[in-house]
Amino acid sequence: AQSVAQPEDQVNVAEGNPLTVKCTYSVSGNPYLFWYVQYPNRGLQFLLKYITGDNLVKGSYGFEAEFNKSQTSFHLKKPSALVSDSALYFCAVRDEDTGGFKTIFGAGTRLFVKA
């Protein structure tokens, strides 16, 4: 079965510093990986995805993610954090076992960026 794990419930970083939000995955075939962000009292918004190709994927709002097949990781990164990046971040994988109809989410990591 496909799964994703986000080992940190919370990440704290100072504004201007680089940030990393960790995600590891377990899939039976080729991984289709996603990052979503949720701001307070809002629905989730798609940030970026990895399907194939370059291991460094660029997405919205200056975020990027690094796919590492040997470590089965897909960490979200940003070179310089903003206070407005404070939100809940979800890593997700498309469930290829069921034909790709389902997306499985991690438990989420809350990011706090301090001014």
Next chain:
Amino acid sequence: DAGITQSPRHKVTETGTPVTLRCHQTENHRYMYWYRQDPGHGLRLIHYSYGVKDTDKGEVSDGYSVSRSKTEDFLLTLESATSSQTSVYFCAISESARTPNTGELFFGEGSRLTVL
């Protein structure tokens, strides 16, 4: 923003009463999903639809039913609400689960349900 509207946005009900949540999309996307969000669990799939009248269960489908009579509408029904169904419910849509479209999801704003 994707045209997804959930209603009601907030509802308080009593144990044992039926509840229906509605998701309406204007994007003509084929796939529609209902998730619930609970602290520590992320999002868990309740039911999904891959076309009109075509639905299937997700990982937490007990106590829930769905219907999709039109492309644009996906209804989630709690036949007899329980306190364990207190949650925030999100509807999501995607165009296709097949390449080259890789199935990223677009979410509604959520429906907060409290069962007393």
